[in-house]
Amino acid sequence: MSEPNNHLGRFNLCWERLLFLCALIAVPAIVSSCGSNTSTTTAPTITASCSPTQVTVLGTSTCTALVIGESSTFVNWSVSGTGNGTINTTSGIYTAPATVPTNNVVTITATSQVQSTLTTTTTVNIQKPTAINTVICADPTTNQSAPTVSSGNQLDCAATTSTGAPVPVNWSVANATNPAITLNTGSISSQGVYTAPLVPPPGQSVSITATSQALATETMSVTATVVFGNKVLSGPYVFSTSGRLPNSNAFWSRVGTFSAGGGTLSGIEDTNQGGSPNTVNNSANNTSPPSPRIFTGSYSIGTDGRGMMQFCEDTNSPCPMGLSATAYFRIAVFSQAQCPPLPAQCPPQPAQMIEFSSPATSSATTTAGGEMLPQDQLVFPANGNLSGTYSFNFFGVSTSATEQSSVGEFKADGFGNISAGTASPPAPGEVDINAGGVLSQLPLAGTSYSIKSNGRGIVTLNGLTFSFYPVSASRAKFIEIDSPASPITAPDSILLGDAYKQQTSSNCGWGLNALNGPTVLETSGASSGIVIADLGSFTALNDGTTGTAGSASIDENNGGTVSSVLGTLSGNYTMDACGKGVLGIGSHSYVFYPISPSDTVLQETTSGLVAHGYLLPSQGGPFANATFSGGYAFRLGGTNAPGAAGLREDFLGQLTADGKGNVTAGSLDLNDFGATQPGVTITSGTYVPTPTVSIRGTMALPLSTTPATTRNLVLYMVSPTIFYALDTDTTGPAIGAIYNQF
Numbered sequence: 001m002s003e004p005n006n007h008l009g010r011f012n013l014c015w016e017r018l019l020f021l022c023a024l025i026a027v028p029a030i031v032s033s034c035g036s037n038t039s040t041t042t043a044p045t046i047t048a049s050c051s052p053t054q055v056t057v058l059g060t061s062t063c064t065a066l067v068i069g070e071s072s073t074f075v076n077w078s079v080s081g082t083g084n085g086t087i088n089t090t091s092g093i094y095t096a097p098a099t100v101p102t103n104n105v106v107t108i109t110a111t112s113q114v115q116s117t118l119t120t121t122t123t124v125n126i127q128k129p130t131a132i133n134t135v136i137c138a139d140p141t142t143n144q145s146a147p148t149v150s151s152g153n154q155l156d157c158a159a160t161t162s163t164g165a166p167v168p169v170n171w172s173v174a175n176a177t178n179p180a181i182t183l184n185t186g187s188i189s190s191q192g193v194y195t196a197p198l199v200p201p202p203g204q205s206v207s208i209t210a211t212s213q214a215l216a217t218e219t220m221s222v223t224a225t226v227v228f229g230n231k232v233l234s235g236p237y238v239f240s241t242s243g244r245l246p247n248s249n250a251f252w253s254r255v256g257t258f259s260a261g262g263g264t265l266s267g268i269e270d271t272n273q274g275g276s277p278n279t280v281n282n283s284a285n286n287t288s289p290p291s292p293r294i295f296t297g298s299y300s301i302g303t304d305g306r307g308m309m310q311f312c313e314d315t316n317s318p319c320p321m322g323l324s325a326t327a328y329f330r331i332a333v334f335s336q337a338q339c340p341p342l343p344a345q346c347p348p349q350p351a352q353m354i355e356f357s358s359p360a361t362s363s364a365t366t367t368a369g370g371e372m373l374p375q376d377q378l379v380f381p382a383n384g385n386l387s388g389t390y391s392f393n394f395f396g397v398s399t400s401a402t403e404q405s406s407v408g409e410f411k412a413d414g415f416g417n418i419s420a421g422t423a424s425p426p427a428p429g430e431v432d433i434n435a436g437g438v439l440s441q442l443p444l445a446g447t448s449y450s451i452k453s454n455g456r457g458i459v460t461l462n463g464l465t466f467s468f469y470p471v472s473a474s475r476a477k478f479i480e481i482d483s484p485a486s487p488i489t490a491p492d493s494i495l496l497g498d499a500y501k502q503q504t505s506s507n508c509g510w511g512l513n514a515l516n517g518p519t520v521l522e523t524s525g526a527s528s529g530i531v532i533a534d535l536g537s538f539t540a541l542n543d544g545t546t547g548t549a550g551s552a553s554i555d556e557n558n559g560g561t562v563s564s565v566l567g568t569l570s571g572n573y574t575m576d577a578c579g580k581g582v583l584g585i586g587s588h589s590y591v592f593y594p595i596s597p598s599d600t601v602l603q604e605t606t607s608g609l610v611a612h613g614y615l616l617p618s619q620g621g622p623f624a625n626a627t628f629s630g631g632y633a634f635r636l637g638g639t640n641a642p643g644a645a646g647l648r649e650d651f652l653g654q655l656t657a658d659g660k661g662n663v664t665a666g667s668l669d670l671n672d673f674g675a676t677q678p679g680v681t682i683t684s685g686t687y688v689p690t691p692t693v694s695i696r697g698t699m700a701l702p703l704s705t706t707p708a709t710t711r712n713l714v715l716y717m718v719s720p721t722i723f724y725a726l727d728t729d730t731t732g733p734a735i736g737a738i739y740n741q742f
Helices: 002-033
Strands: 045-051 054-056 060-068 075-079 093-095 105-112 119-127 134-138 148-150 154-160 169-175 193-195 205-212 219-227 235-244 251-261 264-273 293-301 306-313 327-333 351-356 367-374 387-397 403-413 430-435 438-443 447-451 457-461 464-472 475-480 494-501 517-527 530-542 547-558 561-575 581-585 588-596 599-604 610-617 629-639 648-658 663-672 675-681 686-689 696-703 709-719 722-727 734-740
Touching: 045 105, 045 119, 060 075, 060 105, 060 119, 134 205, 134 219, 154 205, 154 219, 235 351, 235 464, 235 475, 235 494, 235 648, 251 293, 251 367, 251 387, 251 464, 251 475, 251 494, 264 306, 264 475, 264 494, 293 327, 306 351, 306 648, 327 629, 327 648, 351 629, 351 648, 351 663, 351 734, 367 629, 367 648, 387 475, 387 588, 387 599, 387 610, 403 494, 403 517, 403 588, 403 599, 403 610, 430 599, 430 610, 464 494, 517 547, 517 599, 517 709, 530 561, 530 610, 530 629, 530 709, 530 722, 530 734, 547 581, 547 722, 629 722, 648 734, 663 696
Parallel strands: 054 119, 148 219
Antiparallel strands: 045 060, 060 093, 075 105, 105 119, 134 154, 154 193, 169 205, 205 219, 235 251, 235 367, 251 264, 264 293, 293 306, 306 327, 327 351, 351 367, 387 403, 387 494, 403 430, 430 438, 447 457, 457 464, 464 475, 475 494, 517 530, 517 610, 530 547, 547 561, 561 581, 581 588, 588 599, 599 610, 629 648, 629 734, 648 663, 663 675, 686 696, 696 709, 709 722, 722 734
């Protein structure tokens, strides 16, 4: 009985101990819950700052805010007071005012978007912009301040404070005399490197401006004068000259191509002269047809666009200026195209040229004039770059050494073939010849042509062999390269000239519209050994069946005998089915072949006279004082004495007109049948529009020759940039053109 009772006692003791332990565990919890009946929370806060804390007027600072303890961290921004700048209410971008406020410390407030009473402020200090004290544009090679920069060269420009510290600026360049003119100003980089255009701008000066990046009204400008330099000539050129040899008065011609750059050049040419030998080419070859002469050379362009050039022929050796050469020239650069702001987009420019003496002498072996034209580098070697119908104008001397003119047209198929022409009906492939006053018309015999990779082509036209040099797909220069057999029993003719692609959609698509509106006429030639030059104008009109040349004027210098008939002549013209025209004005008669409307090659067929030239459309008239303004390059060729005694002379130069009837500066280089005078000063000058002929004017150019002389010119306006000129002095005729430079 006792055993079970003992067991029961032990069981009750365990429960008692367990209850005591649980009570001990519960006591801390009860004690803890007795202290408070609420929980603890954190108050919302907001802070703000702007960076940078100091800005110049119109500068910006970025403001940020930190919100803690709210359901949203977004704030609204505001600026205290007026005239203290602005701030984007959501982004926090602060923009300072244009002027420093009275209190230059601006207070900026950030306000919580969910609790408007939760705000804070920060400040930004407004400072005056750094003043531009000096702008200097310096030659990068010498680091010297350079107010003058030449074609394509650069200036390093910098804007600084009074202490010499750099100022962050934006750069710009504009024409200094007329900011509205945007061409020919050059360009300037964000780093302040100014690159001059190849051709000077009107007025020859540009304004280079530094504008503070902090304040647009803080600016400073300097003026730089842009002049011509060697870089105006670069790349490939095609050139030609023609004239006489002083030692024999024999006819002389040269046509070729060269590549120019950095004051040096190299190329090939064909030369042809009368007398013995009849043809001059590379003496080292006996090929048929003759191979071209090779040459090297050099050139130097002065600030006014006039320069010197020389060839060392039949050699590949360098030919620097000052080294004895075989041919010397004077050149004058003119502007063929305006230059966009980026100089790299401005094409190399053309130049007029005359043969001259070496710098060491005043006697030249050749008296001749011509031109050099930039060559389109895409025109060769493919024969396909001579494709279409071309009007040509060749001139020189016949086999009897008398004046000869040959004008006509041929068709090239782009595959090396020249189409044969037929005299009736006329078709592309006809030639009109005036040799010593004897006229003939012939179909052009079919033949072939080829163009080599050196840019020289060969073609045979009616039994005569020519080399030619493409200027572009629309133009090429030709020279006859036939040589008589040895011993010489009869010389060959010597012809040279240009062929121009006709701008029509079909072979026979001209009609009377080949002439239209105001037209300038220009011819030069001879009659019985006396040189004659004509310059004139007329207005071409047609009613669909008849073409008229009304209100015509012609100025003529016949061996020193000058005559002018202004606005009272009349005439008419006709066109055949395929583009040959016949024109009569007063007692003068002509044949012509169109290139484009009112732009034709021209041959005078007046009895006893041999002359060639062009018709050109006149645009941009009338001719007024203001029309003739800026810098111009010119070249004229003719004779130096009246009648049959006149011998060849050529002169070229540069002049500057003020747009008010005055020539303010200029100089020229003269080759008077081998006697050369460089740098003859134009002491003053005037020009006057002709009231009765809208595109005509006269010009007087006093020269510093000994004795002093004056060149009296008649001008006809082809365009505001081209004027044809006729010397009306009794010493003999000279004719040429005046081209705008800037």
